[in-house]
Each structure stands twice: as structure tokens, then as C-alpha cells.
Amino acid sequence: MSRKQKKSLIRIIIAAVLFAAGYIVPFADFPAWAKLCFFAAVYLVIGYDVLWKAVRGLFSGQLLDENFLMAIASVGAFCLGDYPEAVMVVLLYQIGELFQSCAVSKSRKSISALMDIRPDSANLERDGAIAQVSPEEVKIGDIIVIRPGEKIPLDCTVEEGSSSVDTSSVTGESVPRDVSIGSALISGCVNISGLLRCRVTAGFGESTVSKILALVENAGEHKARAENFITRFAHVYTPAVVAAAVILAVVPSMFDGNWSEWIHRALTFLVISCPCALVISVPMSFFGGIGGASRCGILIKGAEYLEQLANVKTMVFDKTGTLTEGSFRVTQVNAAGCTKEELVEAAAYAEAYSHHPIAQSLRAAYGSEPDSSRLSDVSEIPGQGISAQLDNEPILVGNALLMENSGVEFTVCDAVGTIVYVARGGKFLGSVIISDTVKHDSAEAIKKLRERGVERTIMLTGDSESAGQTVTKRLGIDEAHCGLLPGDKAERVEKLLSEKKGVLAFVGDGVNDAPVLTRADIGIAMGGIGSDAAIEAADIVIMDDKPSKIPLAVGIARKTLRIVKENIVFALGVKALFLLLGALGFANMWAAVFADVGVSIIAILNATRALRTKNL
Amino acid sequence: MKKVYELTDLDCANCAAKMERAVSEIEGVESVSISFMTQKMTIMTDEAGHKDIMKKVVKVCKKIEPDCVINL
Numbered sequence: 252m253s254r255k256q257k258k259s260l261i262r263i264i265i266a267a268v269l270f271a272a273g274y275i276v277p278f279a280d281f282p283a284w285a286k287l288c289f290f291a292a293v294y295l296v297i298g299y300d301v302l303w304k305a306v307r308g309l310f311s312g313q314l315l316d317e318n319f320l321m322a323i324a325s326v327g328a329f330c331l332g333d334y335p336e337a338v339m340v341v342l343l344y345q346i347g348e349l350f351q352s353c354a355v356s357k358s359r360k361s362i363s364a365l366m367d368i369r370p371d372s373a374n375l376e377r378d379g380a381i382a383q384v385s386p387e388e389v390k391i392g393d394i395i396v397i398r399p400g401e402k403i404p405l406d407c408t409v410e411e412g413s414s415s416v417d418t419s420s421v422t423g424e425s426v427p428r429d430v431s432i433g434s435a436l437i438s439g440c441v442n443i444s445g446l447l448r449c450r451v452t453a454g455f456g457e458s459t460v461s462k463i464l465a466l467v468e469n470a471g472e473h474k475a476r477a478e479n480f481i482t483r484f485a486h487v488y489t490p491a492v493v494a495a496a497v498i499l500a501v502v503p504s505m506f507d508g509n510w511s512e513w514i515h516r517a518l519t520f521l522v523i524s525c526p527c528a529l530v531i532s533v534p535m536s537f538f539g540g541i542g543g544a545s546r547c548g549i550l551i552k553g554a555e556y557l558e559q560l561a562n563v564k565t566m567v568f569d570k571t572g573t574l575t576e577g578s579f580r581v582t583q584v585n586a587a588g589c590t591k592e593e594l595v596e597a598a599a600y601a602e603a604y605s606h607h608p609i610a611q612s613l614r615a616a617y618g619s620e621p622d623s624s625r626l627s628d629v630s631e632i633p634g635q636g637i638s639a640q641l642d643n644e645p646i647l648v649g650n651a652l653l654m655e656n657s658g659v660e661f662t663v664c665d666a667v668g669t670i671v672y673v674a675r676g677g678k679f680l681g682s683v684i685i686s687d688t689v690k691h692d693s694a695e696a697i698k699k700l701r702e703r704g705v706e707r708t709i710m711l712t713g714d715s716e717s718a719g720q721t722v723t724k725r726l727g728i729d730e731a732h733c734g735l736l737p738g739d740k741a742e743r744v745e746k747l748l749s750e751k752k753g754v755l756a757f758v759g760d761g762v763n764d765a766p767v768l769t770r771a772d773i774g775i776a777m778g779g780i781g782s783d784a785a786i787e788a789a790d791i792v793i794m795d796d797k798p799s800k801i802p803l804a805v806g807i808a809r810k811t812l813r814i815v816k817e818n819i820v821f822a823l824g825v826k827a828l829f830l831l832l833g834a835l836g837f838a839n840m841w842a843a844v845f846a847d848v849g850v851s852i853i854a855i856l857n858a859t860r861a862l863r864t865k866n867l
Numbered sequence: 868m869k870k871v872y873e874l875t876d877l878d879c880a881n882c883a884a885k886m887e888r889a890v891s892e893i894e895g896v897e898s899v900s901i902s903f904m905t906q907k908m909t910i911m912t913d914e915a916g917h918k919d920i921m922k923k924v925v926k927v928c929k930k931i932e933p934d935c936v937i938n939l
Contacts (some may be wrong), residue, residue, distance in 0.1 A: 255876075304933075307933060311930040311931075311933075312930070316881070316882070316885075317879065317881070352878065359904060469871075469909070470905075472900045472902075472909045474900065481884075482884035482887070482888070485881055485884060486884075486885075486888065525881075526881055527879065527880060527881050530880040530881040530883075530884055531879075531880035531881075531903065534880065534902070534903055534904055535880075535903075535904060538902075538904040538905075
């Protein structure tokens with residue numbers, strides 16, 4: 252509890268004790284003014300600030316705020332001779348306010364704790380000694396030491412030592428990542444086990460942690476439609492209720508002359524009318540949703556986007572790097588007349604000196620470094636492949652054309668991907684298929700998205716029709732638009748935007764998708780770490796590169812929106828009901844105070860549910 | 868020019884909404900957003916008149932919620 256809250260609690264306790272004492276004291280034995288004085292004193296203890304704020308509001312033209320309503324209601328009750336009720340209204344109001352304030356600060360704290368990835372200090376190595384400095388002081392190229400248990404203060408690469416790193420606060424990934432010399436470290440993660448000596452690669456302002464924090468801190472700027480609706484609603488609602496209260500006090504009294512009864516009902520009306528439950532619970536739900544998502548490694552730039560995401564009907568995916576790994580790997584080895592190992596070995600040796608992605612994936616499949624003493628006469632045949640001598644035997648590695656031209660008899664392979672044929676000593680050894688692999692959770696992600704209301708899924712790719720169709724079929728995507736140049740993607744999304752119903756989201760890896768990310772209703776960038784363009788252009792950034800986070804984000808958005816709707820309906824419903832009961836004379840002040848602060852508290856507690864993302 | 872200010876003792880969500888509305892009506896304020904949850908005000912103003920505009924902003928906010936302080 253803050254000091255303000257503690258002070259309020261003490262006042263509530265004192266007032267409550269005095270109030271209870273008021274029932275024991277036999278006021279009938281004293282003159283009439285004794286009772287008035289006693290309750291007036293209790294009233295001042297608990298309500299002086301409300302009165303003071305109301306008076307101050309009166310002078311600055313803020314006639315219709317909460318304090319003013321409470322002051323009128325309680326002073327009105329005093330005038331009607333209902334002293335205990337006047338005290339009770341303010342007492343309950345203060346209890347409710349205290350509860351509300353505690354609930355808000357608690358959820359605010361738990362949300363900021365989720366986002367608390369800001370490093371406090373860095374251990375800078377200077378002239379052989381280690382000094383603790385603020386991360387802002389460290390420059391690119393400096394050496395920092397990160398001890399076990401410490402946050403990584405800046406983006407850096409490991410120079411010495413090995414450890415495992417907990418990236419969960421940044422990416423939501425719970426399995427620690429092993430790092431050793433040469434590994435790049437992301438600021439905001441926590442070093443778990445070993446001492447690391449690292450060279451800084453980005454200043455604090457440019458480090459991942461700063462970018463994430465800036466993004467999260469600005470999330471309040473983009474307000475959702477529901478939020479704006481509520482503030483606009485509150486703007487007309489309060490004056491309307493006050494006008495209704497005046498009518499309720501005056502009009503029926505003119506007919507039956509029972510002024511005190513109708514004024515009493517009008518006062519009840521005023522207490523019920525406060526719009527705070529609504530105004531507080533809606534932004535709080537969104538805030539909770541954004542906080543919950545950030546814990547899962549999904550950064551959402553504002554409530555507006557969370558709201559849109561809940562209504563996504565069309566989702567457009569970039570293929571390479573989003574649904575697929577974006578890197579080439581050996582996916583199939585067809586050996587003919589030798590073992591698979593021999594085949595891959597021959598291919599890897601031939602490509603030993605090449606930097607082409609295909610060559611790299613062949614070497615990766617071979618696993619060990621080629622021994623150059625076994626290799627000689629390596630020459631490249633443009634557009635065909637490579638010829639070389641391995642263990643003094645001629646080898647040929649390349650496409651079908653190379654095999655044909657060299658007169659090697661070979662079996663044609665029609666798999667999707669890049670096909671590499673290998674021959675040794677004029678004899679066909681087999682073929683190796685290299686292709687981009689689909690991420691293991693892509694299919695599951697598409698299936699879940701469909702369950703969560705996405706009606707149309709589309710994949711855009713620069714690859715050939717056959718390669719594209721294979722992927723869409725495997726993943727269960729509705730349409731594929733293949734053979735697109737980078738510029739075509741924006742055009743294609745533009746066209747989809749014109750024919751869509753509902754919200755269109757585009758998911759890309761952000762490397763060259765910035766224009767498309769900005770153009771779509773919602774741009775979702777994957778693998779946000781390290782890509783500035785993605786963080787800039789996208790509305791939602793998924794920190795790791797898992798497609799399964801997309802349905803999770805949609806799930807969080809839908810849950811948040813459901814909570815927002817529940818709160819709006821619940822608060823308005825209860826208020827409307829109690830206003831009606833109040834007007835008809837069935838609701839007393841107790842009920843009125845419940846309808847005000849009770850509803851706020853229930854709505855706040857409901858809003859904190861948005862923070863929980865398990866089981867989504 | 869876009870600036871973000873922290874707000875202290877912003878206790879009521881409705882006041883935040885009212886402040887936002889009132890500040891947005893000040894001349895020279897291009898856009899303003901007050902977040903009750905993060906206790907922050909993000910404001911876009913003319914570069915030149917920023918100081919004078921902020922004086923008006925403080926005055927307007929003081930009127931609506933006297934306890935709330937804008938940390939300039």
C-alpha cells in the first residue's frame with residue numbers, strides 16, 4: 252500500500268469505529284443537536300476531502316465529478332435528517348475507492364513486472380578492472396562482464412566463457428539457450444549459469460531492450476475503439492443522469508408534494524450514476540491483454556491493434572522465413588549404388604570451397620570439415636555444377652545438365668526443391684534434394700487460426716507454383732499466390748484489402764516486407780529480435796520466429812475483447828437496473844454505493860483476467 | 868514535436884479521460900493521449916510554441932484534477 256492508501260485506511264477504521272459507537276450511544280437522552288454534532292464530526296473525518304474537492308470543483312467549473320455527486324448525496328441526506336445514512340454513504344464510498352486504488356496499483360505492478368526487462372547496470376571492464384556503470388555509458392566495442400543471475404545489459408557477442416541464457420522475458424521461450432564464444436546475446440535476457448566476457452555490439456539506445464521498452468511504453472497511445480467509445484459515453488452519460496435526477500426530484504413532488512421522498516430517490520440516483528467502473532475497466536482490460544501478450548514474447552503496439560486482431564478474418568502470410576525456416580537444408584538423400592554417407596560426403600567435398608547456400612547446406616549435412624588434402628582440381632562449370640578429384644577419383648556434382656553432358660547415366664528425381672546429382676568415376680551415386688523446410692508448428696498454427704475465426708488464409712511467395720502449392724497443401728492454407736517479385740506483394744495485398752471482409756492481417760519476417768506490413772490493417776512481424784525495420788513497421792511483433800505465436804496472439808486478443816464486452820455489459824446493466832430500482836424507490840443508499848464502487852471493483856477484478864494467457 | 872510526460876497521483880480514470888478531452892481542445896495541441904494505466908501523457912505539439920502550450924496544459928489539468936502533477 253502506498254502512503255496515501257494507508258492514510259485512507261486509517262481514516263476508514265477510525266470512522267467505522269465511531270460510526271458503530273454512534274449506534275450504541277443513547278442519543279434519545281441528549282438534546283437533538285448532540286446527535287447531529289456527533290455524526291457531523293464522523294462525517295468530516297471520513298469525508299472532508301470529498302467535500303473539499305467538491306467545493307474546489309464548484310469553483311473551477313467541474314460540477315459533475317464523482318466528489319461532487321457524493322457531496323450532494325451525503326449533504327442532502329444530512330438535510331433530510333438521515334445522519335447515519337449520510338456518514339454511511341461516504342464511508343462506503345471511501346472503502347470502495349481504497350479497494351479500487353489497491354486493485355489498480357496491484358495489477359499495474361504485476362503488468363509492469365512482466366515488462367521489467369530494463370537492466371540496472373553493466374559491469375564494464377576498463378584498464379583491467381571491472382567497474383559497475385549505468386548501461387547508457389557503455390559504448391560499442393567495450394568489454395562487459397556478465398555474471399550468473401544478471402540481466403544482459405546491452406546487445407553483445409561472447410568473447411570468453413559459456414553459459415545458458417534465459418530468454419523468456421524477451422521471447423517467451425522457456426527453454427534456456429546455450430551460448431558460447433561467438434554467440435550473439437540479446438539485452439534483456441538473463442544469464443543463468445556461467446561467467447561471460449562479452450564485446451558490446453550496440454549502444455544502450457539501440458539495444459533490443461530499449462527498443463522493446465519504447466514500444467511497450469508507447470502502447471497506451473493507440474487507444475481502442477471501445478476505449479474511445481467509453482470516454483465519449485461517459486461524457487454525455489453523467490450530465491444526462493444528473494438531469495434525470497433533477498427531474499426525479501422535482502416533477503413527481505409537484506404532484507404528490509412528498510418532496511423528501513423524491514429528493515431522497517434523486518440522491519440515490521446520483522450515487523449510482525458515477526461512470527468510473529466503465530471508464531476504468533476497459534483500458535485496464537486492454538492493458539492486461541497487452542501485458543499478458545508481452546510475457547509470451549508478443550509485443551502489441553496498442554490497444555487498437557489488439558481490438559483489430561480479435562476480428563481478423565483474412566490472414567496473409569509471407570512464405571520464406573515465416574512459414575518455412577528460410578534456410579536451405581538437405582531434406583532427402585537418394586543413394587544409388589553406395590551408402591547415403593558416401594553420397595553426402597562426395598557432394599560436400601565438391602562444394603568445399605563454395606559460399607553458395609546450397610553448398611553450405613551440403614556441408615552442414617556432412618557434419619565435419621572436409622579434409623582438403625583429399626581434394627584437388629576443383630573447377631566450376633557455370634550453370635551446371637562442379638567437377639573435382641576426390642581421393643584421385645573424378646567426381647561430378649551438379650544439375651541434370653551436368654550429368655547429361657558428361658554422359659553419366661542417372662535417375663531423374665522429380666522432388667520439389669533444388670536437386671543435386673552426384674557421380675564418381677563416371678558412375679551415378681545418387682541425388683540429394685535441398686529445400687526450405689516448413690517450420691514444425693506451421694500447420695498447427697494454421698489449424699488453430701481457423702478455429703479462432705480466421706476464414707481465409709493466403710500465402711504469398713516468390714517461389715515457383717509447384718513449390719508454393721506443395722507448402723499450402725501441407726499446411727492447409729486456402730490459396731497461394733506464387734512467383735511474386737518483392738514489389739508484387741504490396742500490390743497483391745492492396746487487391747486483397749479491397750475485396751476482403753473483416754480485418755486483414757499480414758504476417759512477414761520483416762526483412763523486406765516493411766511496406767506490406769504498414770499497408771495491411773495489422774502488420775505482424777516475426778523474429779523481431781534484431782530487425783529494426785520490423786519493429787518500426789509492424790503493429791505486432793513476435794519476438795521469436797514461431798508461427799504458433801500467431802494463434803496465441805489472436806487468442807489473447809479475443810479473450811481481452813470478451814472481457815471488455817463483459818465489463819461494458821455488466822457495468823451498464825447493473826447501473827441501469829439500480830437506476831430503475833432507485834427511481835422506483837426500491838434501492839436504498841447501500842444498494843446505490845454497491846452499484847457504484849462494487850461494480851467498479853468487480854469489473855477491475857474481471858479485467859485482471861486478461862493478464863492470464865495460460866490455456867490459450 | 869512528440870513528448871511523453873509522467874503523471875503523478877492520477878487517481879481516477881474518468882479524470883484522465885476528461886483531461887485528455889480538455890487538453891486536446893487547447894490550440895496548438897495536435898494530438899494527446901493520456902493513459903491511466905501507465906500514468907503517462909503523450910502529446911504532439913507545435914515545435915515552437917511547446918513551452919507555452921505546456922503551461923496551458925498544466926493549467927487545464929490542474930482545474931480538472933488538482934492532485935495530479937505533470938512531471939515536466
